[in-house]
Amino acid sequence: MKINIKRYNSETDLQEIQEFSLPFENSTLLDALNYIKIKLDPSLSYSAGCRSGVCGSCGVRVNETEELACSYKISEGDLIEPQNNLPVVRDLIVDTQKMLKFTRIAKAWSSENSENILVSEQQVALNEVQSDCILCGSCFSACPVYATNEDFIGPFALTRSWRYVSDVRENDVQEKIESIQENGIWDCTLCNECVPVCPQGIAPKQDIAMLRSKAGIMGFMDPNFSSGMSFGGGFLETFTP
Amino acid sequence: MNFTHEIEFYEQRALVGRNFYEQAGIKRDQEGLETLLKKVNYAKVHLSQMGPVDRSKIYNTNLVEFIEFSNSLELAEIILKGALTRKESRGAHFREDIQSRDDKNFAGHTIVWKEEADLCIDFIV
Numbered sequence: 001m002k003i004n005i006k007r008y009n010s011e012t013d014l015q016e017i018q019e020f021s022l023p024f025e026n027s028t029l030l031d032a033l034n035y036i037k038i039k040l041d042p043s044l045s046y047s048a049g050c051r052s053g054v055c056g057s058c059g060v061r062v063n064e065t066e067e068l069a070c071s072y073k074i075s076e077g078d079l080i081e082p083q084n085n086l087p088v089v090r091d092l093i094v095d096t097q098k099m100l101k102f103t104r105i106a107k108a109w110s111s112e113n114s115e116n117i118l119v120s121e122q123q124v125a126l127n128e129v130q131s132d133c134i135l136c137g138s139c140f141s142a143c144p145v146y147a148t149n150e151d152f153i154g155p156f157a158l159t160r161s162w163r164y165v166s167d168v169r170e171n172d173v174q175e176k177i178e179s180i181q182e183n184g185i186w187d188c189t190l191c192n193e194c195v196p197v198c199p200q201g202i203a204p205k206q207d208i209a210m211l212r213s214k215a216g217i218m219g220f221m222d223p224n225f226s227s228g229m230s231f232g233g234g235f236l237e238t239f240t241p
Numbered sequence: 242m243n244f245t246h247e248i249e250f251y252e253q254r255a256l257v258g259r260n261f262y263e264q265a266g267i268k269r270d271q272e273g274l275e276t277l278l279k280k281v282n283y284a285k286v287h288l289s290q291m292g293p294v295d296r297s298k299i300y301n302t303n304l305v306e307f308i309e310f311s312n313s314l315e316l317a318e319i320i321l322k323g324a325l326t327r328k329e330s331r332g333a334h335f336r337e338d339i340q341s342r343d344d345k346n347f348a349g350h351t352i353v354w355k356e357e358a359d360l361c362i363d364f365i366v
Contacts, residue, residue: 011299038251042303043295090300 001025003032003074005044006081008088017079029080030058030069033092046092053199056134059083059141060092066138066197083141099140102153107179108160112171123168130163130207132200139194139204151183155194155204158185162207165214177215185211186222244292253284253291254310257317269324270338278321285314318360323351326362 001022008015020036027035030048037044049055051070058069061081069080086094103109139155146152153161161180164170185208194204212222260280264273284291288311295303329343330336349365 009297009299011297037303042251042293043297045300045302090297093300 001074001076003029003076003078003080005036005091006079007044007091008082010088010090022074025074027074028070029060029062029067029072029074029078032074033069033080045090054134056136056199059136059138061141066141068136068138068199071199083137085141085143085146086137094137096135096137099137099154099156102157103160105179106153106157106161106184107176108157108164110164110167110170111175113169114171117169119168126168127163127166129200129202130159130166133159133163133202134200136199138197138199139202142193142197144191144193145187145189149183149187152187153180153184155188155208158188158211159202159204159207162211165211173214174218177211177218177220180211181215181220181223185215186224242289244288245290246292246294247290248287250288250291250293250307250310254306254313257281257284257314261317265321265324267333268335268337270336271325272338274321274325278318278325281314281317281321285318288314319353322360322362323353327351327364 001024002019003022004017004019006015007018020032020040022032022035024035030051033044033046033048037046046060046069047057048069049057053068053071056068060067060069061083062072062078064079064081066083080092082088082092083094086096086098089095133156135156137156139159143152143155146154158180161176165173165176170176188205188208190205190209192205195206198204257280260277264277291307291310293301293303293307295301324334324336327334327347328336328339329347330340331342331347346366347364352363352365354361
């Protein structure tokens with residue numbers, strides 16, 4: 001079986017697609033990468049950890065769709081590339097600092113816990129799925145908004161934000177909602193690209209929609225509507241009062 | 242030290258791993274442990290001929306895996322010498338050749354230290 005891997009070396013700035021022949025079929029992509037590294041080309045670079053879909057280290061793109069290398073079964077002629085929207089360090093390895101930076105901007109953490117609060121099973125269920133995030137970056141890579149807005153907080157950090165905003169123990173929700181107004185929830189196009197690629201069944205688009213309603217209830221508004229229904233440089237600008 | 246690439250360390254890594262599973266698992270005996278120790282020593286002695294192929298300074302996982310392999314050989318020797326010196330069976334350390342427990346000599350932690358290049362083993366009883 002043959003698979004193609006996009007190689008990149010930042011020392012030489014060389015980029016090429018290299019074909020590798022494998023003497024087996026029915027294997028995961030990670031096993032194939034390991035075979036290539038051990039038997040064919042030790043310079044092939046990729047990240048991996050647990051080998052069982054738990055750690056989220058081996059996110060890559062296969063035929064332009066985000067996958068975990070350890071969970072994906074290879075097919076003839078597959079094209080393997082590094083994730084989108086992040087700087088490539090080498091071959092399939094990307095620098096995730098940019099993605100993690102957005103969790104800081106969104107203040108997507110537990111900041112102030114209420115005291116003496118009892119959490120019911122239903123309340124735990126509110127963000128159980130979002131808590132399962134393994135930080136693989138698939139949603140971040142699939143998001144098309146980055147093509148036009150480099151500063152978009154993005155599906156990864158926004159899902160994380162909803163995980164804490166929806167937590168009944170969280171006292172400072174206001175601060176979190178405020179920090180995702182600019183380049184945040186209103187800049188998402190709700191295109192749904194981030195939903196099917198999540199290996200954990202998280203739906204960032206849905207979480208962003210939840211954050212929008214929460215923000216609406218708290219008195220925040222979509223800036224695209226407040227500036228005269230322009231939809232961000234859209235077609236109704238002549239109607240601006 | 243100058244590292245050449247005459248022996249593939251990935252093959253040695255697989256070999257040591259497989260042999261450890263078979264001969265230094267829960268059931269072990271003196272003969273198996275000694276054979277294994279020879280293989281580990283072979284790898285340690287020839288380490289300078291097993292250098293990484295990849296010479297890049299950027300995210301060199303070939304080099305990282307080589308360093309990990311080199312460290313695992315240090316630990317392998319400690320495990321094997323500890324198991325050889327502990328002439329009794331206790332919990333997950335089951336010596337097929339010495340199946341009884343010996344609290345008088347071995348009811349305590351194994352202490353390992355280095356003198357020059359030699360490993361020294363003692364037990365805190």
